[in-house]
Structures are given as structure tokens and as C-alpha cells.
Amino acid sequence: MSSDSRTYRAAIFGLGAISRAHLRGYNAPENATRVQVIAGADISNEARDRFGADTGGASTYADYRELLERERPDVVSICTWPPFHPEMVEAAAAAGVRGILCEKPMAVDLAGCDRMLAAAEGAGAILVVGHQRRLQPKFTRARALMDEGAIGTPELLCGIAAGDLLTDGTHTVDALRFFAGDAPVEWVMGTVDLRPREVRQEHVGRSGFAAQERPFTVRYGHAVESGAIAMLQFAGGPRATLELGICARPGYQRFTLYGTDGAIAVSGDRVVEGEPLLKVRRRGSSGWEVVQDVEESNGFAREVSLLLDSIEHGTPHPLSGRSARMTHEVLMAVFESGRRPARVELPLDVAHSPLEDLLGRQEAGHAAQGRGQTQEVAKA
Ligand SMILES: NC(=O)c1ccc[n+]([C@@H]2O[C@H](COP(=O)([O-])OP(=O)(O)OC[C@H]3O[C@@H](n4cnc5c(N)ncnc54)[C@H](O)[C@@H]3O)[C@@H](O)[C@H]2O)c1
Numbered sequence: 473m474s475s476d477s478r479t480y481r482a483a484i485f486g487l488g489a490i491s492r493a494h495l496r497g498y499n500a501p502e503n504a505t506r507v508q509v510i511a512g513a514d515i516s517n518e519a520r521d522r523f524g525a526d527t528g529g530a531s532t533y534a535d536y537r538e539l540l541e542r543e544r545p546d547v548v549s550i551c552t553w554p555p556f557h558p559e560m561v562e563a564a565a566a567a568g569v570r571g572i573l574c575e576k577p578m579a580v581d582l583a584g585c586d587r588m589l590a591a592a593e594g595a596g597a598i599l600v601v602g603h604q605r606r607l608q609p610k611f612t613r614a615r616a617l618m619d620e621g622a623i624g625t626p627e628l629l630c631g632i633a634a635g636d637l638l639t640d641g642t643h644t645v646d647a648l649r650f651f652a653g654d655a656p657v658e659w660v661m662g663t664v665d666l667r668p669r670e671v672r673q674e675h676v677g678r679s680g681f682a683a684q685e686r687p688f689t690v691r692y693g694h695a696v697e698s699g700a701i702a703m704l705q706f707a708g709g710p711r712a713t714l715e716l717g718i719c720a721r722p723g724y725q726r727f728t729l730y731g732t733d734g735a736i737a738v739s740g741d742r743v744v745e746g747e748p749l750l751k752v753r754r755r756g757s758s759g760w761e762v763v764q765d766v767e768e769s770n771g772f773a774r775e776v777s778l779l780l781d782s783i784e785h786g787t788p789h790p791l792s793g794r795s796a797r798m799t800h801e802v803l804m805a806v807f808e809s810g811r812r813p814a815r816v817e818l819p820l821d822v823a824h825s826p827l828e829d830l831l832g833r834q835e836a837g838h839a840a841q842g843r844g845q846t847q848e849v850a851k852a
Pocket of ligand 1: 485486487488489490491513514515516519534536551553575576577602603604639679680
């Protein structure tokens with residue numbers, strides 16, 4: 473902490489698209505008296521220059537380790553691609569950072585998640601992962617309606633997202649877990665479509681799609697599937713379904729929550745005109761009721777203020793790294809279910825990414841197919 477006892481010194485690693493939401497979160501009125509963004513690190517000159525301009529002159533570094541050594545920040549946001557998250561959390565924890573706000577997905581495999589948890593817990597640092605929907609009003613109101621019994625006993629929770637399991641499904645699964653009251657997941661059954669993904673031109677060069685690769689098998693530096701379907705069983709509670717990518721109905725982070733006596737519909741991120749953010753068909757009522765006074769809010773400012781509260785008072789953070797690991801386990805279990813293929817009981821004891829195994833098997837299959845064709849040609 474600085475000599476001003478109200479002010480924590482924050483730094484950001486990775487100064488791309490999502491770092492700007494973090495910066496706005498730190499600068500939000502509820503946080504600006506407690507924390508100041510004093511430095512950022514990025515390997516790109518352009519990103520560093522833009523960050524310098526946006527912050528009015530915070531220090532910039534090409535090497536995040538040098539930043540840690542020289543600036544000794546109290547809080548760090550990690551806004552780089554997932555393969556970098558474990559090493560950056562380890563370095564921040566070793567440098568004495570007290571609060572680490574790491575972007576989702578937590579890592580690319582459970583081994584990475586466990587490295588991050590071991591580093592943070594070993595150093596007494598608080599690790600938070602950016603599943604910010606848990607803090608957004610339409611999600612918290614939906615959960616409150618369920619807790620009040622508005623739809624009876626929850627039976628089936630349906631989550632939809634265009635996108636891939638790691639990048640987008642991590643939000644979907646995390647929200648499904650939130651709606652299920654964070655009950656443990658007993659088993660997962662699912663599968664993935666590994667055919668390369670076609671992406672709209674306007675998403676290339678941003679949203680983690682590298683311009684040189686078309687169609688896409690890699691996003692944000694890790695392998696991705698083009699579609700996924702899964703079912704989850706929560707212990708003593710509802711089931712959930714997951715529709716992603718080319719297997720998803722339209723919508724992004726759109727949910728319908730069915731209970732024995734009613735249902736709740738949570739709009740996706742891109743709301744069509746006239747669509748309410750939240751509506752409920754209550755127990756005993758035959759029609760939908762729009763839930764009033766639900767505002768859109770992105771949750772980043774709240775994520776930061778709760779992190780500072782956790783540092784000061786030891787209060788648990790609702791987006792804890794431990795919770796994010798459970799979400800990650802479900803994502804890995806969907807891949808593993810497709811790999812076996814079988815229903816996968818949790819806990820999952822596969823530390824590496826089963827998606828990599830699936831892709832390896834596919835490549836081996838293609839190679840074998842290629843050899844077959846060569847033999848056919850030779851015979852002809
Ligand atoms: N919470 C959300 O809703 C949300 C939304 C978008 C993205 N994300 C996540 O945030 C992460 C970043 O996504 P983005 O869209 O901002 O990516 P981006 O490509 O726009 O930015 C990443 C930045 O990291 C920099 N970088 C790469 N290697 C580095 C290194 N070794 N040291 C320092 N900087 C380095 C790159 O130069 C780039 O500027 C991803 O994990 C993504 O899934 C989260």
C-alpha cells in the first residue's frame with residue numbers, strides 16, 4: 473500500500489481489449505478513492521502507448537516481471553491470453569501481490585488451475601477469476617427469485633452461448649453453477665465438434681482470432697472446438713444443459729431456468745429491441761411477468777471493490793479461484809466425456825487438457841486416412 477492509506481497500487485498485465493474494462497473498474501467512483509492504476513505491462517508498443525494515454529501517464533513495461541520488481545503493486549489484473557495465466561499468477565504471488573484479478577478462462581487445463589491456486593494460497597494472496605456475471609443484477613435477481621421459490625423446485629437450467637467452451641462456455645457453466653446454488657456437479661455428459669470454425673470477418677484480428685488462420689482451430693492461444701453440447705447433474709438438485717458454438721440456439725449467455733411450477737428467462741448480452749432483461753412465469757401464474765428495475769451493469773467495478781474488501785477484511789470473494797476451478801473442471805469434463813466417450817463422474821482426475829488428446833487423435837486419424845488413400849492410389 474502507498475503512504476496514502478486509502479490507496480492500493482494496481483497494475484495490469486496485458487493491455488488489450490479487456491484491460492480497458494479493468495481500467496474502468498479501478499477508476500469507477502466506488503473504487504477511485506481506494507485504488508490507483510500505476511503501471512501496465514504488454515509486449516506490444518502500441519498497446520503500451522494507448523494505455524499510457526488512457527491512464528494519463530501510468531508507467532509501462534514490456535516485461536511484466538520487471539514491473540513487479542520495480543513497482544511492487546498491491547493488486548494485479550491479468551488480462552493476457554489463458555496460456556500465460558499460470559506463470560503470471562505465480563510471479564505475482566511470489567512478488568507479494570495481495571490481490572490477483574485474473575481473466576477467464578482460468579487456464580487451459582486443470583494442472584494450470586492448480587499451479588495458480590497453489591501459488592496464491594501459498595503466498596496468502598487472494599485470487600479472483602473474471603466470471604463477472606455472478607455480480608450482474610439480472611443474474612443476482614434471477615437467483616433471488618429461485619431462492620424465493622418463484623418457480624418451485626429448480627429442475628432444468630439451460631445455458632446458450634455462441635462461442636467455444638474455454639472462452640465463452642466458462643461464463644455459461646459458471647452462471648449455471650451460480651443458478652444451481654453452487655451445488656457440486658456429480659457428472660457431465662457431452663461431446664464436441666472438432667471441425668474448424670468459420671468466423672465472421674469482423675471478428676478476425678480481435679476476439680482472439682489470429683488473422684492468418686482461416687478457418688479457425690485456435691483462439692486466444694489455445695485449441696478450440698466449433699460446437700459443444702453437454703448435460704450436467706448437480707448433486708441433489710437440477711440438471712443443466714449447455715449449447716455452444718455451432719450447436720447453440722441464437723444468443724450469447726442466454727438462460728432459461730425451469731422449475732416444477734414456473735420458469736425464468738435471462739436475456740443474452742445482446743438484447744433484441746423490446747426484449748426484457750429478465751422475466752418470470754411464477755408459480756400459480758400462467759403468463760410471463762417482466763421483472764422491473766433490473767439494470768445492465770458489467771460487474772468489473774464490483775469485482776474490484778469486493779477484491780479490496782477481501783484484502784482488508786478477509787471476506788470471501790464470490791469469484792474466487794477455488795470456485796473458478798470447479799467451473800474449469802466441468803469444461804474439461806465435457807472434453808473428457810467426448811474423448812472416452814462416456815458419462816464422466818466428478819472429481820475429474822485428468823490434469824492435462826482432454827481437448828488436446830482429442831485433437832491428437834483426430835490428426836492421427838487424418839494421417840491414417842491419408843495413408844489409406846496413398847495405398848488406394850498405389851493399388852490403382
Ligand atoms: N471477462 C470477460 O467478459 C472477458 C471478455 C473478453 C476477454 N476476456 C478474456 O481476457 C483475456 C484477454 O482477452 P483480450 O480480448 O483482452 O485479448 P487481447 O489480445 O486484446 O489482449 C491481450 C494482450 O496481452 C498482450 N500480451 C501477450 N503476451 C504478453 C506478455 N507475455 N506480457 C504482457 N502482455 C502480453 C498482447 O500484446 C495483448 O495486448 C482472455 O483470456 C479472454 O478470454 C474476458
